[in-house]
Structure formats: structure tokens, C-alpha cells
Amino acid sequence: MDHTAPGIATVIGDAMEAAGLSERALADESGIARSTLKRRLRLGDFTFAEIAAIGAALGTTTSDLARRCEELTAARREPA
Known part of the structure; x- marks a missing residue:
């Protein structure tokens, strides 16, 4: 199973929380439509350009x- 796609959504969600940004605020700051950002966070299906815009906003x-x-992907693969 590929954990990379959900992993990036988790990383972005954690970074949003750490920055104190809501989905609406991140959408506004990154220039990504709120509905698109919400869908991307749910599915983990971001383009490189979206990740770059989100990074800049964060x-x-x-x-x-x-x-x-x-790091998150590697941690998920480690045996318990």
C-alpha cells in the first residue's frame, strides 16, 4: 500500500494546525480554491504546484x- 499520498495530507494538516490556520485561511493564503483544498486534504492527491503554494503559505x-x-511514511512501515 502506498502511504505517500495520505501522508502528505497528514503533514499538511499537522502544519496547518501548528500554524493556527483553518482550511479557509490556508486556501486564501495559498490561492487554492477551498473546495479543492478540502478534497485534496481528504484524498491526499496534491499537485507539486499546490504543495509549493501550501508550503509558501505555511x-x-x-x-x-x-x-x-x-519520515511519516517510514514510521508507518516500521514494525510495531
Whole structure:
């Protein structure tokens, strides 16, 4: 199973919470339609451009979001 797509949604959701941003605020800051952002967060199906815009809105980089996603994916694969 590929955990990368849901992983990026989790990472973005965590970053939103840490930044104190609602979906509406992140949509406004990133320039992504709120309905699109809501769907992407639910499905984890972001384009690179969307991740870059979200990173900028959250004050972080695309590479940092990707790194966090990789860490989350690796942690999910580790045996309990």
C-alpha cells in the first residue's frame, strides 16, 4: 500500500494546525480554491504546484513538507 499520498495530507494538516490556520485561511493564503483544498486534504492527491503554494503559505518549503512525509511514511512501515 502506498502511504505517500495520505501522508502528505497528514503533514499538511499537522502544519496547518501548528500554524493556527483553518482550511479557509490556508486556501486564501495559498490561492487554492477551498473546495479543492478540502478534497485534496481528504484524498491526499496534491499537485507539486499546490504543495509549493501550501508550503509558501505555511512559511515552509516543499522539500521540508516532502521530508516530513517521508519520515511519516517510514514510521508507518516500521514494525510495531
